Amino acid sequence: MTSELFTPLTLRSGQTLGNRIAKAAMEENMAGAGQLPDEELFGLYRRWAAGGAGLLITGNVMVHAEALTGPGGVVLDAAAPLEPFTVWAEAAKSGGGAVWMQINHPGRQVGSDMPGVVWGPSAVAVDVGKHSSRFGKPVAMTAEQIEATVTRYAVTARRAEEAGFDGVEIHAAHGYLLSQFLSPLVNKRTDQWGGSLENRARMLLDVVRAVRAAVSPGFAVAVKLNSADFQRGGFDADDARQVIEMLAPLGVDLVELSGGSYESPAMSGRPADARTQAREAYFLDLARDLVKTSPLPLMLTGGITRRGTAERVLDGGVAIVGMGTALAVTPDLPDRWRRDREADERLRPVTWSDKVLASAAGMAQVRHQMRRIARGSRPTPNTHPAFALIAEQRKQRRALRRYRAWLSASQDAA
Numbered sequence: 001m002t003s004e005l006f007t008p009l010t011l012r013s014g015q016t017l018g019n020r021i022a023k024a025a026m027e028e029n030m031a032g033a034g035q036l037p038d039e040e041l042f043g044l045y046r047r048w049a050a051g052g053a054g055l056l057i058t059g060n061v062m063v064h065a066e067a068l069t070g071p072g073g074v075v076l077d078a079a080a081p082l083e084p085f086t087v088w089a090e091a092a093k094s095g096g097g098a099v100w101m102q103i104n105h106p107g108r109q110v111g112s113d114m115p116g117v118v119w120g121p122s123a124v125a126v127d128v129g130k131h132s133s134r135f136g137k138p139v140a141m142t143a144e145q146i147e148a149t150v151t152r153y154a155v156t157a158r159r160a161e162e163a164g165f166d167g168v169e170i171h172a173a174h175g176y177l178l179s180q181f182l183s184p185l186v187n188k189r190t191d192q193w194g195g196s197l198e199n200r201a202r203m204l205l206d207v208v209r210a211v212r213a214a215v216s217p218g219f220a221v222a223v224k225l226n227s228a229d230f231q232r233g234g235f236d237a238d239d240a241r242q243v244i245e246m247l248a249p250l251g252v253d254l255v256e257l258s259g260g261s262y263e264s265p266a267m268s269g270r271p272a273d274a275r276t277q278a279r280e281a282y283f284l285d286l287a288r289d290l291v292k293t294s295p296l297p298l299m300l301t302g303g304i305t306r307r308g309t310a311e312r313v314l315d316g317g318v319a320i321v322g323m324g325t326a327l328a329v330t331p332d333l334p335d336r337w338r339r340d341r342e343a344d345e346r347l348r349p350v351t352w353s354d355k356v357l358a359s360a361a362g363m364a365q366v367r368h369q370m371r372r373i374a375r376g377s378r379p380t381p382n383t384h385p386a387f388a389l390i391a392e393q394r395k396q397r398r399a400l401r402r403y404r405a406w407l408s409a410s411q412d413a414a
Contacts, residue, residue, distance in 0.1 A: 004314050005307070005321065006338060008054075011253040011297070015166060015220045017098055019054035020314060021334045024256070024301040024322035025102040025169065025224070027363070028059040028370055029072030029396070034406060035065065036084045037074055042091040044374035048327060049095030052334030055320070056092050057169050057256075060104035060176075061160075063152040065410060066116035069106040069176070071399035076101070076156045079410070082163050089164035100167035100220060101160040103153055107177030108138035108186070115404050119145060120180050121187040121194065121203075131356045146193065146203060149177070154210035157221075167220025170207055173258045178204045179226060182243065185234045201243050205250065212251040222254040222299075223247055227286040237286050241293055248295040256299040256322060257290065259283050284313060291317035305346060307337040328369040329381045345381040352385070361385035364392035 010016045032038030048056055062068050062075045076085060092099035108120035111134060118136035126135040141149070157168045172178035180186040181203045187194050193202050204223070212221055227240050244255055287300045300313050301322030310321040326333055330343040347365055352358040365388040369379040 003307070003311060003337075005310055009297070009319055011220055012251070013167075013220050013253050014218050015098065015253070017054040017320070018096065019052075019334070020320050021053045021310070021337075022055040022057060022299060022301075022320050022322045023048050023051075023053045023327050024299075024324040025057045025059050025171070026324045026328065026366060026370070027069060027073075029070045029367060029399070030371070030374070031072050031074045031399075032084075033402070034081075035062075035068075035073060035075040035403065036080065037088040038084065040371070040374045041074075042087055043376065044370055045088065045092040045099070046094055047331050047373050047376075049092055049097060049099075051095070051327065051332040052097075052338060053323075053327070054097050054334075056097060056099045057322075058088075058092070058099065058101050060102045060171050061156065063103055063105050063156045064117075064149065065407065067106055067110060067119065068114065068116065068403070069104065069109060070111070071114065071396055071403040076103075076159055076163075077152065078155050078159075080159070082159060085160070085163035085165075093164070093166075098166040098220075100169050100222060101156075101165045102169040102171055102224070103156045103160070104171035105149060105152070105177040107180045108135065109175055110136045112136045113400060115407050119149075119177070121189055121200075124186050124188060126175075128356045140189070143191075150203065150206045150210050153207045154214040157211040157219075158214040161215045161219050167222060167253070168211060168215075169222040169224055169256065170204070170211065171224050172204050173224045173226040173256075178207065179235070182226075182239070183231075183235045185231060197239055197242055198246075201246055204243070205246060208247060208250045208252060220253045221251060222256060223252055224256040224258060227257045227259045227283045227290060237289060240286075241290055244290065244294050244296055252296055254297050254299055254320065255294070256301060256320075257283055257287050258301050259286070284316060287313070287318055288316045306342060307340075310337070325366050328366045328373070329379050331373055331379075345379075347381045348383065348385065350385045357389075358385075361389040364388040367392055 006019045008016050030040050062073045065075045065077055110118045118138045119141045120138035122140045160168050182200050187200050283302045291298055297319035299320035299322050300318045304310055304323050305326040313321050329347050350358045350362045368383055368388040372379055
């Protein structure tokens with residue numbers, strides 16, 4: 001019997017995905033010199049391209065060179081050379097699937113040791129208890145900075161299309177800048193970008209309009225949105241429902257549902273809301289509610305590792321199943337499912353009580369696997385989280401020195 005997982009999906013833009021399985025965005029933090037993709041990322045995406053997913057979504061690419069989620073972040077702005085991105089797109093499409101570039105601005109979620117700017121809708125700092133000092137102190141954005149940032153998203157999207165990508169996904173989840181504007185806990189503005197949900201969604205909607213206007217009709221435009229922030233008084237499922245309705249007339253092809261932020265890292269399987277803990281498809285219950293009213297196709301990401309779970313997600317009305325960690329451990333998992341096989345191994349669980357450190361260690365484990373895949377090596381899912389975290393910290397210190405030097409040289413040249 002043919003599974004719905006392996007049936008094509010045609011989007012509003014006219015783009016057809018070969019199947020319903022997507023490699024969801026995972027922050028690689030693997031930029032080479034000049035904050036550009038290089039052979040390490042090319043190798044990683046060639047491996048994923050050969051694995052059978054109908055869609056690959058890159059880790060977040062930064063729209064602003066002075067605002068990175070981490071020192072190994074890739075930057076595609078007006079000044080970046082396009083050739084490395086063309087090679088990246090070709091590598092990601094080498095298996096016949098589509099590739100979308102996730103584009104992002106971190107806002108206030110920037111490390112305190114990073115150069116550049118720490119912006120937010122308001123001067124509300126990231127609160128992760130004893131780890132809060134790891135993040136910079138944000139300043140509230142001016143109207144001019146907001147408008148310039150909207151333009152940056154459009155520039156990055158246009159250049160992604162020029163480089164050969166098939167679409168972009170605008171990141172408005174996980175507590176990054178657009179998600180910060182949506183959150184009543186972070187957005188305390190009293191002007192046109194604050195207060196009501198319509199005002200808090202204004203920047204996201206402006207970004208979508210600007211991106212859609214900057215690219216061709218056949219280029220896909222998606223949005224990644226929290227189904228909920230999992231914080232009391234924060235962005236919730238009803239807000240998500242309303243924002244999806246606002247996005248529908250703007251030429252959006254797809255909304256990917258996830259959840260959480262650095263303050264409540266539900267996306268790593270450790271949310272504040274107990275009903276989504278420690279099980280697959282963390283956000284499936286919320287997605288099933290949202291799909292009933294959504295005018296747009298939905299993609300669900302979060303903890304999916306088995307074909308039966310993926311099929312249950314589609315049975316709930318979701319259009320695309322997104323997987324991240326599972327494909328960092330088993331890059332050919334879609335092809336395995338097609339042959340009625342499952343993954344041989346899963347990533348070693350992180351059971352630390354400190355949820356901030358546990359989330360960081362979990363991400364470090366995933367990056368450790370991605371680097372092995374990029375080199376053509378086999379993943380080692382049983383890698384100890386402490387080892388992965390220490391190794392990641394060393395790599396990031398080297399990346400930070402390189403980023404500081406590059407940013408300083410870029411600013412001097414300007």
